[in-house]
Amino acid sequence: MSLHVASLTLSHFRSHRVARLRLDARPVAIHGANGSGKTNLIEAISLLSAGRGLRRAAAADMTRRPEALGWKLTAEVIRDGETIEVKTWSDAGAARQVRIDSKAASQLDLAERIRVLWLIPAMDRLWIEGAEGRRRFLDRAAMSLFPDHATATLAYEKAMRERNRLLKEQVRDAHWYRALERQMAESGAAVHSHRMATLDALRTAQQDATTAFPAAELSLEPIEGDLPETAEDLADALEESRFRDLAAGRTLVGPHRADLSGRYAAKDVPARDCSTGEQKALLLSLILSNARALKARIGTPPLLLLDEVAAHLDANRRAALYDEVCALGAQAWMTGTGPDLFEDLGDRAQRLLVEDEDGVSTVTVE
Amino acid sequence: MSSTRDIDALIEMMAKLPGLGPRSARRAVLHLIRKRAQLFTPLADLMHTVAASARECLNCANVGTSDICDICASEKRANGQLCVVEDVADLWAMERAGVFKGRYHVLGGTLSALDAIGPDELRIPKLVDRVTTEDITEVILALNATVDGQTTAHYIADQLEDRVTLTSLAQGVPIGGELDYLDDGTITAALNARKKL
Numbered sequence: 001m002s003l004h005v006a007s008l009t010l011s012h013f014r015s016h017r018v019a020r021l022r023l024d025a026r027p028v029a030i031h032g033a034n035g036s037g038k039t040n041l042i043e044a045i046s047l048l049s050a051g052r053g054l055r056r057a058a059a060a061d062m063t064r065r066p067e068a069l070g071w072k073l074t075a076e077v078i079r080d081g082e083t084i085e086v087k088t089w090s091d092a093g094a095a096r097q098v099r100i101d102s103k104a105a106s107q108l109d110l111a112e113r114i115r116v117l118w119l120i121p122a123m124d125r126l127w128i129e130g131a132e133g134r135r136r137f138l139d140r141a142a143m144s145l146f147p148d149h150a151t152a153t154l155a156y157e158k159a160m161r162e163r164n165r166l167l168k169e170q171v172r173d174a175h176w177y178r179a180l181e182r183q184m185a186e187s188g189a190a191v192h193s194h195r196m197a198t199l200d201a202l203r204t205a206q207q208d209a210t211t212a213f214p215a216a217e218l219s220l221e222p223i224e225g226d227l228p229e230t231a232e233d234l235a236d237a238l239e240e241s242r243f244r245d246l247a248a249g250r251t252l253v254g255p256h257r258a259d260l261s262g263r264y265a266a267k268d269v270p271a272r273d274c275s276t277g278e279q280k281a282l283l284l285s286l287i288l289s290n291a292r293a294l295k296a297r298i299g300t301p302p303l304l305l306l307d308e309v310a311a312h313l314d315a316n317r318r319a320a321l322y323d324e325v326c327a328l329g330a331q332a333w334m335t336g337t338g339p340d341l342f343e344d345l346g347d348r349a350q351r352l353l354v355e356d357e358d359g360v361s362t363v364t365v366e
Numbered sequence: 367m368s369s370t371r372d373i374d375a376l377i378e379m380m381a382k383l384p385g386l387g388p389r390s391a392r393r394a395v396l397h398l399i400r401k402r403a404q405l406f407t408p409l410a411d412l413m414h415t416v417a418a419s420a421r422e423c424l425n426c427a428n429v430g431t432s433d434i435c436d437i438c439a440s441e442k443r444a445n446g447q448l449c450v451v452e453d454v455a456d457l458w459a460m461e462r463a464g465v466f467k468g469r470y471h472v473l474g475g476t477l478s479a480l481d482a483i484g485p486d487e488l489r490i491p492k493l494v495d496r497v498t499t500e501d502i503t504e505v506i507l508a509l510n511a512t513v514d515g516q517t518t519a520h521y522i523a524d525q526l527e528d529r530v531t532l533t534s535l536a537q538g539v540p541i542g543g544e545l546d547y548l549d550d551g552t553i554t555a556a557l558n559a560r561k562k563l
Contacts, residue, residue: 108549147550148549148550148551151549151551155513158513158514159513159517161480162477162478162479162480162513162514162517163479165479165480166479169479171479171484173484173485175485175521175524175525176477176479176484176485176521178520178521178524179477179517179518179519179520179521179524180517182520183513183516183517183520
């Protein structure tokens with residue numbers, strides 16, 4: 001059981017004017033100088049799943065400048081021997097469109113078929129910065145395991161925005177609040193249970209693996225007060241909090257007020273107090289656990305996008321990462337500035353060189 | 367050019383209709399001109415008549431040509447059932463099926479704080495009023511399965527809870543549908559609403 005990109009065509013995507021690649025199932029090691037367009041290439045891969053990709057950019061921002069014609073990606077993805085043809089594009093300024101096997105499809109359809117996980121340098125400060133980033137990290141893991149987590153999250157956020165507007169405008173109609181709170185309670189309880197199930201899956205995947213990367217102890221904590229678990233509890237908590245929420249002008253209780261807490265298990269130290277290198281190793285450990293958990297759940301490992309990950313690891317850990325990625329059978333797309341970073345991979349990986357020529361990226365298969 | 371100015375204006379006007387664009391509007395106008403006697407003149411007469419007479423029913427907000435629509439005027443349809451829909455298109459869709467024998471109430475949208483649409487913009491007070499004056503025994507909420515639609519359904523349910531039987535349309539496998547093509551949410555809803563064979 002495997003999942004890999006067999007061909008990829010980029011047109012007017014970021015720094016790439018046209019790029020055509022044919023690939024096999026092995027990991028992909030991409031090297032090239034800073035600013036040559038390596039991350040743009042793996043950002044394109046991240047768009048083979050639902051959402052705004054690894055930079056969380058708007059569709060209009062991904063078009064090549066100065067032409068600004070819009071962009072298009074075409075890929076053949078092989079999943080368990082079956083070919084899935086994905087086309088996704090955005091016409092100048094318009095929302096992203098998706099076609100799967102020549103039929104119009106939604107992003108949720110993509111999420112069901114192609115799972116992609118990534119680690120990028122912007123996540124390096126995940127344990128130090130605000131809770132929002134950690135929630136997003138957990139929600140991405142939850143979406144990879146339970147694609148309908150996205151639907152529940154969207155429904156919860158929509159109902160909460162409505163409720164926040166009522167609070168801000170000091171509306172006092174109790175019926176209206178109750179109607180919205182019931183929606184929030186139902187979708188919020190689903191969000192919470194997906195998150196807890198995800199933590200369980202990650203925990204099991206960490207315990208069952210022999211890995212060179214440190215285990216993280218994860219838990220979900222409320223930013224303040226309680227974290228209601230069932231729909232009834234959440235509905236009660238929202239009703240109880242209404243008076244306080246009216247004063248604050250926003251909703252102060254619910255799954256949007258949860259924080260992912262992580263500890264470096266072997267040392268029993270909070271992740272935020274660990275060294276930069278240890279924090280990175282913890283994140284990498286979680287991504288690999290997520291990939292293992294996915295493989296255990298659906299039988300197929302996800303596509304992995306590891307941006308600038310090799311540079312931060314010492315030689316031993318780097319070799320261990322390559323061994324683990326190969327053992328997982330995942331097509332991991334890894335970027336680095338020099339080919340020497342990927343030496344340990346030998347012929348276990350295919351190599352791409354990305355270069356910049358007068359503002360246009362070119363990709364060569366080596 | 368001036369000789370075609372009126373025709374251009376007509377095309378431009380037609381292109382503003384839902385489902386039509388500049389190209390299809392041009393085709394439609396050309397077709398009308400070619401079929402002047404059979405189509406164009408009768409259509410123009412009808413448009414003139416309907417433009418003068420079309421109005422919202424004062425009771426249910428259905429669109430008709432009198433102050434009280436045919437459904438509200440018919441004694442046969444006063445069977446105690448009231449079906450609440452979002453807009454007139456939904457009412458017409460229900461009528462096309464021809465199964466429902468009660469009356470309707472068109473809300474004119476859904477609750478949305480972000481779009482500044484509250485209960486008073488939605489003819490909800492009129493609905494509460496009708497439940498009493500028309501001896502309604504069952505209110506059927508036929509609203510969309512979106513966040514806004516369901517919020518509106520809960521809101522109405524909250525207001526009418528102790529006064530009438532409240533029901534909503536079933537959610538699940540569409541007629542002629544295949545399970546394989548349904549999303550998880552629909553399958554869950556269908557399973558929860560399963561019934562004995």
